[in-house]
Amino acid sequence: MIRFEDYVPIVGEAVTDELRLLADRLRGTTVCHVNSTPVGGGVAEILTQMVPLLNQLGVPTEWHVIKGGNRFFAVTKKFHNALHGVAQSFTDDDFAAYRSTQEDNLAQMALDSHVVFIHDPQPAGLVARKAARGNHWIWRCHIDLSNPDPSVWGFLQPLVEQFDATVFSAPAFARRLGVRQVLIAPSIDPLSDKNRELSSDTISDIIDRLGIPRDKPLVTQVSRFDRLKDPLGVIEAFRLARPYIDSRLLLVGGSADDDPESAQVLAEVRDRVDGDADIIVLALPPTSHLEINAIQRASTVILQKSLKEGFGLTVSEALWKGKPVIASAVGGIPLQITHGHSGILTHSIEGTAYWIKQLLHEPDYARKLGEHGREHVRQHFLLTRHLRDYLLLLLSLRHPGQDLIYL
Amino acid sequence: MTAVAREPFRFVTQIVQVELTGLSARTVEELLGHLRVVPVGVLHQHTHRFVSDHQFLSPEPPNDFAYWVTEILGERRLGEQLAAVDIARFRSLEGLRAAMIDILDRYLFGAGAVRWAPEGSALHLTKAVSFILPTPYQATTLEEFLHGLKKVSIHSLYHHMFEARLRLEREQNDFSAWLAHSLGETALARAIARLDPYTQTMEGLRRRVASLVAQRLGEPAP
Numbered sequence: 040m041i042r043f044e045d046y047v048p049i050v051g052e053a054v055t056d057e058l059r060l061l062a063d064r065l066r067g068t069t070v071c072h073v074n075s076t077p078v079g080g081g082v083a084e085i086l087t088q089m090v091p092l093l094n095q096l097g098v099p100t101e102w103h104v105i106k107g108g109n110r111f112f113a114v115t116k117k118f119h120n121a122l123h124g125v126a127q128s129f130t131d132d133d134f135a136a137y138r139s140t141q142e143d144n145l146a147q148m149a150l151d152s153h154v155v156f157i158h159d160p161q162p163a164g165l166v167a168r169k170a171a172r173g174n175h176w177i178w179r180c181h182i183d184l185s186n187p188d189p190s191v192w193g194f195l196q197p198l199v200e201q202f203d204a205t206v207f208s209a210p211a212f213a214r215r216l217g218v219r220q221v222l223i224a225p226s227i228d229p230l231s232d233k234n235r236e237l238s239s240d241t242i243s244d245i246i247d248r249l250g251i252p253r254d255k256p257l258v259t260q261v262s263r264f265d266r267l268k269d270p271l272g273v274i275e276a277f278r279l280a281r282p283y284i285d286s287r288l289l290l291v292g293g294s295a296d297d298d299p300e301s302a303q304v305l306a307e308v309r310d311r312v313d314g315d316a317d318i319i320v321l322a323l324p325p326t327s328h329l330e331i332n333a334i335q336r337a338s339t340v341i342l343q344k345s346l347k348e349g350f351g352l353t354v355s356e357a358l359w360k361g362k363p364v365i366a367s368a369v370g371g372i373p374l375q376i377t378h379g380h381s382g383i384l385t386h387s388i389e390g391t392a393y394w395i396k397q398l399l400h401e402p403d404y405a406r407k408l409g410e411h412g413r414e415h416v417r418q419h420f421l422l423t424r425h426l427r428d429y430l431l432l433l434l435s436l437r438h439p440g441q442d443l444i445y446l
Numbered sequence: 447m448t449a450v451a452r453e454p455f456r457f458v459t460q461i462v463q464v465e466l467t468g469l470s471a472r473t474v475e476e477l478l479g480h481l482r483v484v485p486v487g488v489l490h491q492h493t494h495r496f497v498s499d500h501q502f503l504s505p506e507p508p509n510d511f512a513y514w515v516t517e518i519l520g521e522r523r524l525g526e527q528l529a530a531v532d533i534a535r536f537r538s539l540e541g542l543r544a545a546m547i548d549i550l551d552r553y554l555f556g557a558g559a560v561r562w563a564p565e566g567s568a569l570h571l572t573k574a575v576s577f578i579l580p581t582p583y584q585a586t587t588l589e590e591f592l593h594g595l596k597k598v599s600i601h602s603l604y605h606h607m608f609e610a611r612l613r614l615e616r617e618q619n620d621f622s623a624w625l626a627h628s629l630g631e632t633a634l635a636r637a638i639a640r641l642d643p644y645t646q647t648m649e650g651l652r653r654r655v656a657s658l659v660a661q662r663l664g665e666p667a668p
Contacts, residue, residue, distance in 0.1 A: 443613070
């Protein structure tokens, strides 16, 4: 198990001392996180690391996952797409399925800790318990709410406004709300299997085991098979670049329990590849963290060509490994990349193709981008900064309306 | 004999939590409208964020308003005017607000066609909530003060040099106030007060303050 002390060599003692000081001020406060999947996706990954560390710092923290059937997750997937501004049609039955799942879960859960953290829309309806408990509730929104479909936002907003505070990952994601909105970017864990240092032998072993040839530079996108990640656009960009530089495209994705659409998207991707030997599609189980780590480290260039994005943590993962990243200027990605300094931001398939060629032709420039990106991630997107922000948020609940808080 | 202060200097540190206001601007006129009504914590966040966030790089854009007006709206002249606002001369954030509003008002009076920020490039207004915590360091002599100054984080330095004066509206920065009033070191206090903290990195500022104190002690500059 990862110990809190293990972060000292990475971020320095001043940072870890500050976290202990904050946690000491919270002694006796109990916390419970609720989300919709135990594995797969950024939220589950963050909680897997965050919850044990909060406990080690003396803040008793639990993590619960709501239960729901296929019908519920099909509805919440439509919620997800609609909140990102993708048109969806909803029926009264959809909203009824959402409500009944909330009631089923409320019957199973105590939700009596001092602070309840609800992640994303799937369990947001649990806030119905707040009035009876009289504890603090926080809604942690990991997605971009800047342009939501009004029908689903009209359904969710009254739920969201019952919380004491909301948390968004980027300023552009928020909306005007009747409750406090706090900015907390997500983070990556530098000690997790997905991000820890690997020896070159380990990388080679894993790459060989996965059957990935290394005779050409690898251009890689790691993402769920989701239309919003634009895997077909990635294939098109690669095919535009390939005539000018010999390389291989690697599309690596996993699936998550709360994403029923991924199998369909994966089939579309395989259809588009159509036997092209320079394009490898790997569908890995959601627990393949070490494999993802090795693949990113073995790659020459990393892509994240999302059409919409919550935050796009795969960008920080790649930057932390010192890799040059070409990513769409959407969602939280511009917070992670300053164009031309710590990576490349693009707006189109053609632009992505252009920069694939540039970075493969100019390895010195590509290396500089990766180095700057790694330092930017060290400052702003590691788990320790995220922990600090959560501790501050918990402390701020005791000082509502204050801008200067003396601890 | 080493002079002992009447009151010890207690180094504190501060950590900032950023709150979203839900307000955003796509034009200079929208920015001006927001600046007239937002809490001063918003003004503080957008004029001081770069100071604490980018401590390793210098020079940096002096404030978010200047950066956005220049880089996103392409209004270079206005951007330069906003960048050149001498924050060090203001004694309160309300004074700074009035100066920013005056510049934007004058610009709009003679402005031609409205320039809109492209899709996705609006300026989102945020607010700083500051948490102030004690550090293990305190000083009753100049030697102890120098020791603490070298040890504390840049966030502590930031608090005592910036936050104390402009946000807490104290007469001068905390270091100068203590040196003058508790230790009688008026010349040293004045020398530190004369430094412009906005035109150097936090580590650069630490070196300069430490160097002035070391000189007074007759020690080589750190």
